Amino acid sequence: MRADAKILLERLGRSDFRYREFVDRFADLESWPIFEALLRDGRVMPQDEAAMIEAATPGDSLRQPAPQAQPAPVFKSAPVPEPVMPLAQPEARAPEPRTDAMSRPAPSRPRSVDLTAEAPPPASTLFGRYGRPERAQNIRSLLQRLSDAVEGGED
Amino acid sequence: MPLILFHSPRGGTGNSFLAATTAIALSRAGHDVTALDFDRNGTLQLHFGMGPGERLPGLDAPSDETASASVQGVALRDASALSRQSDFAEGLARNEFGFSGQKVFVADIAAGDSQLRDMLLPHALLEICPLTATAESLMMLPGITDAGIAKTFFVLSMVEDTRRFARHSMGFLRELLGERLLGQVRRDEAVTEACAMLKSLGRYAPHSAALADTIKLGGEISTLLADLYDEDLDVEFFEDPASLGTSDDDTRHRAA
Numbered sequence: 001m002r003a004d005a006k007i008l009l010e011r012l013g014r015s016d017f018r019y020r021e022f023v024d025r026f027a028d029l030e031s032w033p034i035f036e037a038l039l040r041d042g043r044v045m046p047q048d049e050a051a052m053i054e055a056a057t058p059g060d061s062l063r064q065p066a067p068q069a070q071p072a073p074v075f076k077s078a079p080v081p082e083p084v085m086p087l088a089q090p091e092a093r094a095p096e097p098r099t100d101a102m103s104r105p106a107p108s109r110p111r112s113v114d115l116t117a118e119a120p121p122p123a124s125t126l127f128g129r130y131g132r133p134e135r136a137q138n139i140r141s142l143l144q145r146l147s148d149a150v151e152g153g154e155d
Numbered sequence: 156m157p158l159i160l161f162h163s164p165r166g167g168t169g170n171s172f173l174a175a176t177t178a179i180a181l182s183r184a185g186h187d188v189t190a191l192d193f194d195r196n197g198t199l200q201l202h203f204g205m206g207p208g209e210r211l212p213g214l215d216a217p218s219d220e221t222a223s224a225s226v227q228g229v230a231l232r233d234a235s236a237l238s239r240q241s242d243f244a245e246g247l248a249r250n251e252f253g254f255s256g257q258k259v260f261v262a263d264i265a266a267g268d269s270q271l272r273d274m275l276l277p278h279a280l281l282e283i284c285p286l287t288a289t290a291e292s293l294m295m296l297p298g299i300t301d302a303g304i305a306k307t308f309f310v311l312s313m314v315e316d317t318r319r320f321a322r323h324s325m326g327f328l329r330e331l332l333g334e335r336l337l338g339q340v341r342r343d344e345a346v347t348e349a350c351a352m353l354k355s356l357g358r359y360a361p362h363s364a365a366l367a368d369t370i371k372l373g374g375e376i377s378t379l380l381a382d383l384y385d386e387d388l389d390v391e392f393f394e395d396p397a398s399l400g401t402s403d404d405d406t407r408h409r410a411a
Contacts, residue, residue: 009362032320034290035327043297044331 157186157380158254159261160275160282164295166266168285169312172346173369174263175202176356177283180373182228186259186380193275194265195235201350203231204358213237214252227355234262238271247278254278259380276306281379283337285312288324296331304335308379310372311339337375340368 039045161174171194178190191214192199200211203226211233212224224231237243246252254260262279264272276282284299284307286292299307309332315321329336343365349356356366 032323034293035323038293038296038331041297043301 157259158279162264162272176369178261184377189230191234191262199263204355282307288321313342338372
């Protein structure tokens with residue numbers, strides 16, 4: 001650590017710090033095609049769910065502006081899973097303030113994960129392996145929640 | 156089978172650093188820990204403050220040698236030569252290496268050695284896969300998930316929250332991996348500096364941000380083990396980062 005930074009942190013009574021950036025807009029989050037490519041990869045997200053998303057939003061693209069907080073119709077009738085990380089729910093924030101919207105710690109791990117399984121599961125899907133098929137979500141919804149978290153200043 | 160693999164399909168993710176700090180943290184939590192360097196060009200020992208000229212005893216070394224390399228309560232072993240022997244797989248099958256019982260083995264596996272990883276995984280309790288918040292690391296995800304992640308947990312490594320895409324990737328990975336993501340470790344120049352000084356991070360920079368993050372990570376992994384073994388482990392010491400690498404038992408016994 002640089003000496004000046006160390007001195008500053010000592011004056012502030014801190015041992016480290018987190019960086020606070022200007023808020024990232026939803027449009028920025030949409031601009032990374034690799035996110036979409038991963039979510040459309042059958043090894044990461046089931047192809048049938050990707051097809052459902054495509055059917056719900058024909059010709060849609062993540063690059064196009066999304067209606068704010070408007071999930072695709074197909075997911076309106078589906079059970080809404082509790083987000084693993086309730087990014088857009090301020091009341092769910094940790095009491096200890098942090099400064100970076102994306103710097104929240106990872107959620108607690110599942111107690112029910114069977115770590116003793118000898119054989120790895122067949123190559124199906126990421127969400128399926130977690131035993132949580134309900135986590136399959138609209139791509140736009142996922143990115144929207146990420147955006148909401150950032151714009152909301154969630155720490 | 157308390158064998159914990161540290162392996163990432165992509166290099167440069169801080170795999171050896173995380174393996175070393177996790178081994179130290181688990182040792183502090185009361186486990187009997189052995190760190191295994193499976194990389195013939197490995198740098199695991201650097202993170203324990205050992206220079207490149209110091210040789211680690213082999214995993215199959217005689218007992219008088221195996222007692223001679225210990226840093227911060229962690230026994231260090233070179234397992235790279237043994238793993239290249241033709242009968243290594245047979246030895247694993249016969250449980251000749253003691254990957255059972257209460258002793259914890261932390262294995263540092265080279266990024267490109269997926270064959271060894273696949274060989275060890277059936278004998279492992281956990282696999283920790285460090286990822287970085289980069290497009291290159293994200294590209295590895297389909298391959299990782301396609302190979303099966305029943306035992307795999309992830310760590311976001313070398314996190315730089317000053318970078319826009321890194322922040323977005325962090326959020327994306329958190330959402331995608333959910334509970335499989337154990338934690339994150341910030342990029343910290345002190346890690347590089349500690350290696351250059353041939354000191355452990357805890358000794359060189361006890362207030363390092365990366366050290367604080369790895370302490371949390373060690374707590375998570377220790378809790379995982381405690382759940383599996385129904386042990387009542389004390390992790391309270393994790394609140395004192397300076398205790399890592401600065402205590403009186405930070406003694407090193409080198410091989411003669």
